Amino acid sequence: MKTNQAHTIAAGMHPIMMVAAGLALVASLIAGALMWEPEPLDYRSVIVQGESSAKVLKALETVGGELTHSLSIINAASARLSEEQIEAILEQPGVTRVHDNARVETSSGDDWEPVWQFQQAGIPYLDFPALVEADSLHSSGVDGSGVTVAILDSGISVAPDFSLDNDNNIRMLGLYSAIHNFEGFAFDQYGHGSHVSSILMNSRISDTGKYNSIAPGVNVVAVKAFDENGIGSYADVILGLQWLYDHRSEHNIRVLNLSFSAEVRSHYWEDPVNQAIMRLWEAGVVVVTSSGNTGPDPMTIGVPGNLPYVITVGAMTDNYTPTDGTDDYLASFSSAGPTYEGFVKPEVVAPGGHLTGRTRLWSTLAQQHPEFHSFGKYFTMSGTSQAAAVVSGIAALVLQDDPNLSPDDVKCRIMSAARPAVDAEGNLAHSIFQQGAGLVNAPGAVNSTATGCANQGLDVSADIAGTQHYAGGARQDEDGNFYIEGMDGFYWNDGFYWNDGFYWNDGFYWTDGFYWNDGFYWNDGFYWNDGFYWNDGFYWSDSLSETASVSTWVDQE
Numbered sequence: 001m002k003t004n005q006a007h008t009i010a011a012g013m014h015p016i017m018m019v020a021a022g023l024a025l026v027a028s029l030i031a032g033a034l035m036w037e038p039e040p041l042d043y044r045s046v047i048v049q050g051e052s053s054a055k056v057l058k059a060l061e062t063v064g065g066e067l068t069h070s071l072s073i074i075n076a077a078s079a080r081l082s083e084e085q086i087e088a089i090l091e092q093p094g095v096t097r098v099h100d101n102a103r104v105e106t107s108s109g110d111d112w113e114p115v116w117q118f119q120q121a122g123i124p125y126l127d128f129p130a131l132v133e134a135d136s137l138h139s140s141g142v143d144g145s146g147v148t149v150a151i152l153d154s155g156i157s158v159a160p161d162f163s164l165d166n167d168n169n170i171r172m173l174g175l176y177s178a179i180h181n182f183e184g185f186a187f188d189q190y191g192h193g194s195h196v197s198s199i200l201m202n203s204r205i206s207d208t209g210k211y212n213s214i215a216p217g218v219n220v221v222a223v224k225a226f227d228e229n230g231i232g233s234y235a236d237v238i239l240g241l242q243w244l245y246d247h248r249s250e251h252n253i254r255v256l257n258l259s260f261s262a263e264v265r266s267h268y269w270e271d272p273v274n275q276a277i278m279r280l281w282e283a284g285v286v287v288v289t290s291s292g293n294t295g296p297d298p299m300t301i302g303v304p305g306n307l308p309y310v311i312t313v314g315a316m317t318d319n320y321t322p323t324d325g326t327d328d329y330l331a332s333f334s335s336a337g338p339t340y341e342g343f344v345k346p347e348v349v350a351p352g353g354h355l356t357g358r359t360r361l362w363s364t365l366a367q368q369h370p371e372f373h374s375f376g377k378y379f380t381m382s383g384t385s386q387a388a389a390v391v392s393g394i395a396a397l398v399l400q401d402d403p404n405l406s407p408d409d410v411k412c413r414i415m416s417a418a419r420p421a422v423d424a425e426g427n428l429a430h431s432i433f434q435q436g437a438g439l440v441n442a443p444g445a446v447n448s449t450a451t452g453c454a455n456q457g458l459d460v461s462a463d464i465a466g467t468q469h470y471a472g473g474a475r476q477d478e479d480g481n482f483y484i485e486g487m488d489g490f491y492w493n494d495g496f497y498w499n500d501g502f503y504w505n506d507g508f509y510w511t512d513g514f515y516w517n518d519g520f521y522w523n524d525g526f527y528w529n530d531g532f533y534w535n536d537g538f539y540w541s542d543s544l545s546e547t548a549s550v551s552t553w554v555d556q557e
Contacts, residue, residue, distance in 0.1 A: 045101035047235060047272055048089060049076040055094025063088040069181075069235045073242040074275040078235035099272055102234045104226075104262045126212045127322035128199070128351045132390060134214045134442040137397055142446060144215030144396035146403070148173060149200065149255040150285075151392075152240050155188030155224035156197050161204045161358055166216050173251045174221040178240035179232070189228035191363025195379055196259050197222070198357030199389040200396075212357070214393025214442070217400075221251050226260070228364050234262070234272060241276040248283060254399050256280060257392040258289045259385030261302030268341060269469045274307045281309045282460045286399070286407040288313060288392040290384035291346040292335035298433055298482055300335040301345045308343045308470060309460055311395070311411050315352025315387040316421075316439055317557040328439075330421065330430050331557045334384055337433040338482055343472030347411065347436040347454075348418045350394075352387030353557040356380045382556045394442045401446045412454040417444030433474070433482055 045068065050056040053072040060067055060077060063085045069078035078101055081089065089095055129135045137143070143166065156162055156175075163172040175186040188194045201220060202213035223240040226232040237260075244253060258277075268274050277287055287310040294300045295314075305312040314334040319327045331353050337345035359366060359379045366372075372380045391414065398410050405413070420438030421429035428435075462468040473485045 043080045043082055044086065045078065045080055045233065045235065046086065047071065047076050047078050047099045047101055047238070048081075048095060049074060049097050049099070049272065051075065051094040051096065053077065055092075059089050059092035059095050062092055065089075069239045071235070071238045071242060071272075071276075073245050073279050074238060074272050076238075076272065078238075099234070102262055102265075104232055104234065104237060104260055126206070126356050127318065128355050128390065129211065129214055131318055131322060131351045132214070132394065132440050132442045133444075134393065134397065135210055137442055137446060138211055138216065142397050142400060143211070143217035144201065144393065144400055145217035146219075147215070147255065147396040147399045148219040148221060148251050148253045149215070149257060149392055149396050150221040150223065150244050150251075150253045151193060151197055151200070151257045152223040152225055152237070152244065153188075153193030153196055153257075153259060154190035154226040154228075154230055155186040155193045156220070156222035157188055157194040157358065157360055159358065161202050162194070162197055162220065164203060165219075166203045166205075166211070171219040172222070173219050174247060175224075176222075176240065176243045177224040178236040178243065179224060179227060181239065186222040186224040188224070188360065189364060190226060190230045191359040191365035191379065192226070192230055192259070192385065193222065193224070194359040194363070195357045195365070195381055196257065196385055196389045198359065199355055199386055200257060200393045202358055204358070214390055215396040218255075218393075218396045219251070221247070221253055230364070232260075237273055238276050241273070241280065244285075245276070245280055245283065248280070248285060253285055254403075255286045255288065255392050255395045257389055258287060258304060259383075259388045261290060261292045261305055264301070264303055264306055264340060267469065268303075268306050268308065268339065269463055269466075271303050274304050275464070277304050277307055278309065278460050278464050281407050282464060284407060286311070286395045286410045288388050288395060290388040291315075293333040293383050295335040296330070296332050296434065298336050299338065299340065301337050301339055302335065305335070305345060306339040306341075306343075308339070308341070308458060308472065309407070309455055311348065311391060311414060312346040312436075313352075313384060313388045313391045314346040314349040314435065315382070315384045316349045316435075317353025317382075318351065319557075320354070328421075330434055331382065331384075333382070333557070334387075334434070336431070338472060338474035341471045342474040344432055344436060344474060344484070346434075347415055348391060348438065348440045349435050350387040350390040350440045352384050352390075353382050354380055355382070355386040357386070380556065391440055394440055394445055397442055398445050408455045409451050412450050412452065413448040414440060414445045416450040416453055417441045417448050419444075431482075432484070 048056050053075050056077050060079055065079045065081040065085050067077055067079050071077055086098055165171040176183050177185045200213060201215050201218045203216045204212060206212050223244060225236045225240040281287055289305045289310050289312050291305050291312050291314045292302045315331040316328055317331050319329060321327055339345050356378050358377050366379055394414060395410050398413055399405060415437040418437035418440050421435055423429045458470055459468060474482055475485050476482050
């Protein structure tokens with residue numbers, strides 16, 4: 001049986017030297033290694049789960065096949081197996097299920113129009129930090145210093161804006177390519193990971209003396225799980241999540257940004273990516289995910305945004321008038337809830353329309369859309385990926401102010417400080433399934449003292465163990481309208497603009513956990529896709545190997 005061998009840079013090597021060493025070695029790996037291709041018909045790339053990793057590896061040894069990833073974080077392994085081997089391994093003791101190794105993509109948009117004409121000198125100030133008032137915190141020293149944020153994406157640039165903090169100290173603590181199972185390397189060919197990172201933690205000061213990011217002082221760990229076209233596999237994503245789990249204490253990782261998604265094909269607790277993320281949440285890591293760009297219809301939240309524990313983020317836009325909040329609106333592409341299990345998603349929304357951030361001139365995105373690149377450094381994109389990066393930055397600011405907070409309480413403070421969009425009469429302008437608690441506010445979250453207002457009734461350890469799973473309070477009436485059980489008037493509706501002055505009923509917890517039982521059904525007769533069975537020994541349908549996207553590319557808004 002073959003296994004991938006990890007390459008490790010010598011302990012104690014300077015992070016920049018680690019990057020250089022990784023780049024020197026990676027040339028031989030790039031050709032033919034970065035693109036994830038479907039398996040031939042006689043072999044399939046699958047994820048095998050079981051009662052323990054040891055039993056899974058024993059089963060693979062018994063039936064043969066090629067081991068590609070050991071995924072102990074979810075008691076699993078990824079392997080290339082024939083149909084006969086798949087049938088045989090389902091009969092092995094300790095094996096519970098087999099999933100096809102699905103493909104996933106980072107989020108982006110395909111209809112592009114030039115939005116800003118920059119001057120050819122200097123670094124302009126970008127408005128998105130002010131939209132959530134993060135700029136007011138930077139001047140008082142709240143910039144994320146001392147907090148480590150992990151970003152699992154297409155990699156990261158090693159430019160000083162990312163590798164040095166605002167005091168020119170090295171802050172790039174760890175790099176890892178899950179595609180190559182290689183430490184010290186996370187080179188971003190696609191450009192998406194660098195753009196997301198820039199929004200979160202760019203340390204460059206603009207011509208106005210302000211930062212062009214939410215948390216310019218954070219430390220960073222970057223994992224590359226997506227190739228030069230923004231495509232990766234479930235196995236690579238889970239391997240990256242496992243690497244972060246294994247190194248979380250070494251680097252003191254407190255926040256994880258996940259700006260990608262895949263199609264929902266099971267209950268949240270059965271999805272292998274969600275299972276790995278629940279381990280990280282249980283271990284004290286705040287996980288922030290994008291809602292996806294397949295909105296505005298209900299029930300369009302993907303994986304891992306459908307996981308009830310994490311902070312799922314939708315997108316709003318300032319309508320190109322950053323100093324005028326009266327015309328801001330929910331981005332039309334922003335995916336909406338509820339989830340299939342009835343949870344309100346997204347929890348919050350953040351700026352995600354036409355955000356400008358740093359990325360490489362020669363990245364795939366920049367080469368495909370040169371009209372959006374300026375100075376060879378900055379690039380404009382729209383999407384919930386960018387909105388998630390904003391909230392990951394705010395989570396870091398909250399943890400700098402109070403490092404002892406649990407992930408549940410960080411989520412509570414961010415949600416409690418959010419400001420819903422309301423109309424002139426003070427009624428909700430957008431459904432809670434579109435905007436959640438509302439537009440995030442950085443000072444409000446940092447200064448909040450709220451606790452115990454998120455993930456009430458949920459037990460992530462029991463969920464991981466499989467002894468209890470949960471459903472939310474969303475229901476659908478006989479006319480197809482979604483509502484919150486026990487709360488009259490909270491129906492899906494259209495809306496207008498953002499403003500302050502509306503707060504949720506204190507008695508309503510956004511992620512109240514209802515026990516899952518056989519008596520809970522959607523009124524519209526929803527069933528899972530063909531080929532998926534709820535029993536030990538099932539495997540996902542062949543369609544799972546098709547490309548799944550957080551969002552197709554979207555118009556700038």
